[in-house]
Amino acid sequence: MEKLSETELLWGKSRRELEKIICSEPVIGWEGEAISSLGDIVWSSSVILHEQYTEEESKRHLILFPLHLLILAVDDEKNKFIYQGLLPLSGISIKPSTENTFEITGSMFDSRIITCSDSEEFRIWMAHLPRRVKKASIYRPHKQQKLSVLVPCDEVWKRQELEKYLLQNPINGWEGTPIQHLGDIIYLSMVKINVAHSEIFEERIMILFPDDLIMLSTDEQKTIVQYEGRLPTQSIRALERSARVGHLEFEITGNMMEPVKVSCAKPGEYKKWFFHLQKPDCNTNTLPSHGQLPPKPPKKTKSCRY
Structure with a gap:
């Protein structure tokens, strides 16, 4: 040698x-x-x-x-x-x-x-x-x-390290394009979600890429990451569903999917997710005003087609 x-x-x-x-x-x-x-x-x-x-x-x-x-x-x-x-x-x-x-x-x-x-x-x-x-x-x-x-990635350095971890370690049940090929991570945080009319919120790692929104979960011991699914960003949008103080919630909707309610732990995370997932070309009045969280209830306006 x-x-x-x-x-x-x-x-x-x-x-x-x-x-x-x-x-x-x-x-x-x-x-x-x-x-x-x-x-x-x-x-x-x-x-x-x-x-x-x-x-x-x-x-x-x-x-x-x-x-x-x-x-x-x-x-x-x-x-x-x-x-x-x-x-x-x-x-x-x-x-x-x-x-x-x-x-x-x-x-x-x-x-x-x-x-x-x-x-x-x-x-x-x-x-x-x-x-x-x-x-x-x-x-x-x-x-x-x-x-x-x-996990939970409640500090900036933890979020940065978690991004590296997810890109370098196996994800159980992963399907489709490898995560390393989805582009740069735009935003990542721990959230709680529930689907359709369920009353149970489940903890998820939510990751936003340019074209995909990825959902991951972990086991109770926080040793394994499990793939839960993905949503194409072009066909989804965020709607405000939170009008009470202390409730940082919004809803992800789109064609061919059940609404997903997302609950954030911190106001800053809520603002960032809502900013990235809203569709400004849709006249839904869903953009939170500066310094007000949660925003006022949305006005009734025409829905936006996908």
């Missing part, structure tokens, strides 16, 4: 030199804490990634950390790396495929087929990756204790 680490890999640089660049220089599209915070690099190499549905192939650089697999695109013209994804090892499975090829699958992302440059690279990946996945899975219950600290 010593010889492989010193072999030129990209741009006339060795594997070790590239690893130093990744951990010390900016990676296009990377946000949050420094990549070096992921720990020591176990192994890295350039591979070919096969998209299962588009059947396209692209050059990628994989970096294995103790608990994560970092995927970077390669810009050979500018000698730059571009962030493509960060997979938590505790949520993936590894399956050797054809010659020098293996498949990565997980509940939060589409499967990825990876082809190594030669049999030696493949051997090293198969020596390290399955073992690290197993270790990460054993370590995962201890990592999940972090969730109990972040």
Whole structure:
């Protein structure tokens, strides 16, 4: 492995030199804490990634950390790396495929087929990756204790850390587009909701993306996140349903769905949710006036079509 680490890999640089660049220089599209915070690099190499549905192939650089697999695109013209994804090892499975090829699958992302440059690279990946996945899975219950600290996310730093947690850890029952591909998180908070005519409010983590409103729940011990559903933002809107002091409630309505009543814990959260989910082009008088929470009861006006 010593010889492989010193072999030129990209741009006339060795594997070790590239690893130093990744951990010390900016990676296009990377946000949050420094990549070096992921720990020591176990192994890295350039591979070919096969998209299962588009059947396209692209050059990628994989970096294995103790608990994560970092995927970077390669810009050979500018000698730059571009962030493509960060997979938590505790949520993936590894399956050797054809010659020098293996498949990565997980509940939060589409499967990825990876082809190594030669049999030696493949051997090293198969020596390290399955073992690290197993270790990460054993370590995962201890990592999940972090969730109990972040929920409820009643402080700014907790909200910020919870965003990172949800983007980097498996979500039970997740369906559709991986959460990392939904775009930037616009707003997130803990709310209580009830559906239709139910009188029972249930606690949810509500996350607003540009095109989707995501609902998640946690178990009683606050160790597991469960997917509860999503609503397309273009087909929903918020209506004021709270006219009594101390009741910070609004209703989410839309075509082909039962109304969802949302109860917020703090006035600031109510204002932000209502601001983001209202439809200003609808003449419903639902925008709360500055400094007044909850706002006055809405006037009876014409409903807005979707």
